[in-house]
Amino acid sequence: MTQAALVGCDFSSSPTRRKPIVLATGHADAGRVVLDRLVALDSLPAFAAWLAQPGPWIGGFDFPFGLPRELVEHLGWPVSWRECIQHYAGLTRAEIRETFAAFCAARPAGNKFANRRFDRQAGSSPSMKWVNPPVAYMLHAAVPLLLAAGVHMPGLHEGDPNRVALEAYPGLLARELIARRSYKSDERSKHTPERLIARKDILTALEAGRTRLDLRLKLTNAQRDTLVHDASGDSLDAVLCLVQAAWAARIGPPSWGLPEELDPLEGWIVSA
Structure with missing residues (x-):
């Protein structure tokens, strides 16, 4: 049987060459997570094409897979996950912003x-937030592509068991390692020595296996340099999602580490 590849995804709802979607691909090896390579995708069609490739893979994706039940019920939208996502996909970003602002x-x-x-316990932004960060637009851009690709989303949607997509959140793991220290910024003026040191500290801890996920990250020297010097943090966030995917893969089906009380409309962040 072919070992499933592991994937971590740092997503952008409007990807470009300068700010692409970053995939960290790797594999498990005796309690270690080995980073194989980083892949940059500069368009949503490129991401859709990647999703459509045959597995087996298990991926952690840094965007919300569902909306808050309280919001959906208040708006009178469908409360089954698939119908809700299809309704949401039919809206424009302007309509989303106006509806959520109201x-x-x-x-x-x-x-x-x-x-x-689980948002508060995970420290994640509300999935209806349309600014700083615009996770509502990330959901709008990404989740319909997961649905169209026919991937399996445990607890939400039965799909191809050889392509397993889980909601991940790099901030959850980063905070475990460096607390509230900032380690990234898209603004060049904020590419400080302190943030660079924070990225080094995250990688040192991941390589030593100093997390509750009990996995050690294996990097080459060149990979470590790339991750340290990407001041946007996008590559490092993809790797953090890769480690969360590896934790879920170690637990395996049917739960993939998700709790029994998962709300089938809202979903759950893996390892939260």
Whole structure:
């Protein structure tokens, strides 16, 4: 039987050559996660084409797979996951922004956004947030492509068992390693020595296996240099998602490490 490839994905809802979707591909080897290569995809069609390739692979993808149940029910949208995603995919970004802004405007300060059940414990942004970061647009761009590609999304959608897609969140693992220290920025003026040191500290901890996921990352010297010197953090985020995918792969089907109480509309972040 062919060993499944492992994949971590740092996603952009409007990818370009300068700001591509980054995939970290690798494999498991005796308790280690070996990074094989980094792949840059500069368009959504390129991402769709990659998803359509035959497996086996298990991937952790850094974008939300579902919307908050509270929001969906308030708006009167379909409460079955597939129908909800299809409805959402039919909206424009302007319609999403207007709808979500109106929802937030009617709510008290400090509780503007609806959250999924696990967002606060994972430290993730509400999946309805359309700015800083625009995860609502990431969901809108990416999840319909997962659906169209026929991949398996445990707890949400039965698909090809040789292509398993899980929602990952690099910030969850990064915070375990360096707490609230910042390690990345898309702004050149914020490419500071402190952030570079933080990226080095994350990689040192991952290579030593100092996480609750109990996996050690294996890198070449050249790969480590690439990850350290990518000040945007996109390559490192893809690798953090790769490690989360490896943890899920070690547990395997049917749960892939997801909890029994997973809401089949909202989904769950792997290892949260």
